[in-house]
Amino acid sequence: MAITLENVAIAVRDLDATIAFFTDLGLEVLGRDTVSGEWTDTAVGLDGNHAKIAMLQTPDGHGRLELFEYLHPEAIETAPTRPNEIGMHRVAFSVDDLDAALEIAARHGCHPLRGVGTYQDIYRLTYVRGPSGIIVMLAEDLRTG
DSSP: OOOOOOOEEEEOSOHHHHHHHHHHHTOEEEEEEEEESHHHHHHHTOTTOEEEEEEEEOTTSSOEEEEEEEEETTOOOOOOOOTTSSSOOOEEEEESOHHHHHHHHHHTTOOBSSOOEEETTTEEEEEEEOGGGOEEEEEEETTOO
16 A cells, blocks of 8 residues: 655634744745635534635745634634644645744744754754744754855
């Protein structure tokens, strides 16, 4: 059986603000839609499912994020996740300039959880608290450039 990763889906409070954050970091919007009806109730497992969605892709075409802003049922607010909680941990991106990426994130009010670390002189990396509390890892490969 062949298998490939299609995308990672994230429910967000504000679709437009989240799209702005990720497109400023370099992702591209592939499409937007509003979905509802029996097919989505069945696929997602929520009665009366109605959501605004957007599909974003990394410039290399290998990574995709699907963002959902639920209209019905009402989105459930939860406390922001911590890196050691079981479940969805974070979404990670390689960037060619970590400092520039952090400046972009800061313009969206998104900042590192603690700071920037260096792993074995290979990567500079940090976890940023992004829109809707999403943990976003940004990593710069020090071996390139």
